[in-house]
Every structure is written in C-alpha cells, then in structure tokens.
Amino acid sequence: MHLEKTRRRGSELEDAILDAAWQVLIELGYAGFTYEAIAARAGTSRPVLYRRWPQRDDLLLATLTRFWWSKPVELPDTGSLRDDVIGFLRNANSARAHILTMISVQLMDYFRASGTNFSELRDKLRVQNRPNSLETMLTRAVERGELPDRPRPDRVVSLPFDLLRHEMLMTMRPVPDDVITGIVDEVWLPLLNS
Structure with missing residues (x-):
C-alpha cells in the first residue's frame, strides 16, 4: 500500500517553519539561523521561506514574536x-x-x-x-x-x-x-x- 505524503499549507506549514526556526535559533544561535537550516528542519524548501519572509530578520522577528512575546x-x-x-x-x-x-x-x-x-x-x-x-x-x-x-x-x-x-x-x-x-x-x- 502506497501512502502519499500530504502537503502542508497555510497555518500548518507556517507553524512547522516557525517551530523549526525556534529550534534552530536555540541550538545554533543567529549565526546558524539560516534559510537552509530552517528549511531542512521544517522539511520544506528555501523558496517557501523566502516567499513568506523575504529577509532573514523578518523570519527572526516572526519566530521571536511567536515564541517569546506571544506567551x-x-x-x-x-x-x-x-x-x-x-x-x-x-x-x-x-x-x-x-x-x-x-x-x-x-x-x-x-x-x-x-x-x-x-x-x-x-x-x-x-x-x-x-x-x-x-x-x-x-x-x-x-x-x-x-x-x-x-x-x-x-x-x-x-x-x-x-x-x-x-x-x-x-x-x-x-x-x-x-x-x-x-x-x-x-x-x-x-x-x-x-
């Protein structure tokens, strides 16, 4: 039986990316906070990240907002x-x-x-x-x-x-x-x- 992986979209994909970004930031710091590392951790591609957050600092602010100031x-x-x-x-x-x-x-x-x-x-x-x-x-x-x-x-x-x-x-x-x-x-x- 062949199971097809479902594609994540919208908030599900964004949650996965921000979860991955937080983990990368905690483990590797800002120097390791790269589109490549985050995309690999989230199981997605760099262009997906660039479309949502054109600059690395945009992604950093989104990550910090979600995991720091949102709680x-x-x-x-x-x-x-x-x-x-x-x-x-x-x-x-x-x-x-x-x-x-x-x-x-x-x-x-x-x-x-x-x-x-x-x-x-x-x-x-x-x-x-x-x-x-x-x-x-x-x-x-x-x-x-x-x-x-x-x-x-x-x-x-x-x-x-x-x-x-x-x-x-x-x-x-x-x-x-x-x-x-x-x-x-x-x-x-x-x-x-x-």
Whole structure:
C-alpha cells in the first residue's frame, strides 16, 4: 500500500517553519539561523521561506514574536500592588529565566550584525499603544487608592523587571525569591512613594 505524503499549507506549514526556526535559533544561535537550516528542519524548501519572509530578520522577528512575546507572563490581580508585582516577577522568573539568558547569548551575533540591542528588538516586537504589565499594575493601584495619581518616569515604572532581567543575565540562573522581594520592598515601592 502506497501512502502519499500530504502537503502542508497555510497555518500548518507556517507553524512547522516557525517551530523549526525556534529550534534552530536555540541550538545554533543567529549565526546558524539560516534559510537552509530552517528549511531542512521544517522539511520544506528555501523558496517557501523566502516567499513568506523575504529577509532573514523578518523570519527572526516572526519566530521571536511567536515564541517569546506571544506567551505573556501571567499577571496577578491580588488587590495589592506589592503582591501583584512580586507575583508577576516570580512568574517571569520561572517562565523566562532560562530562555532569557539563552536567547540573549544566541542573539549576540544578531545585535552585532544589525547594530541594534535587546531594547530596540523588544520595541520592534512589542504591541504598540498597549500598557505593559507594570503599567497595568500601577494603574490598578492608583484606582484602588494605594498610590497617588501622578506621572511616573518610564524608567521608574519598568525598574522591577529591569532589575530582575539584570539579575538573570548577571547570574545566568533564576533569581532567588529574597532578591525578588528585595527589588520590590527595598527599591521600587520606596521609590514610588518618595
């Protein structure tokens, strides 16, 4: 009996390509993130990839969007800013610590080749005009009366996650819980209330 292989199309094919691209990126880094390697891993041809993503960076952005930014970190809503932020940082720590350090290393060649950095890449991938998690938690805290309604610099708002990410990158491992609570209790909340 002869079984004919069915041809993948549309979203099924795109899913297979992006799955393959993610695996190639994780295993080989940006230097190995080639149309040839991805097409071979996906079981398709290079022209199929070129039709969808004419530039390698287009494929990289699609891959990162699918596997990084499309899976947001769970945002707690406990009724307390402190508990929300600690819960959010714990969720980010458990969901992203390993992958953040690995991706940061794997993308170094991309940053060198493109002359960009992680911040610029994040801005390309971020959904525009949508508040980030920390902005959402601050808005809720203001609505509950925990904080006065006043403008806060973006750098202050993003500080807890920036410090968490810094710890991850400096230690190349998940951040201990006492460091997370220290970021919130000893740095961020006093800064917000000053």
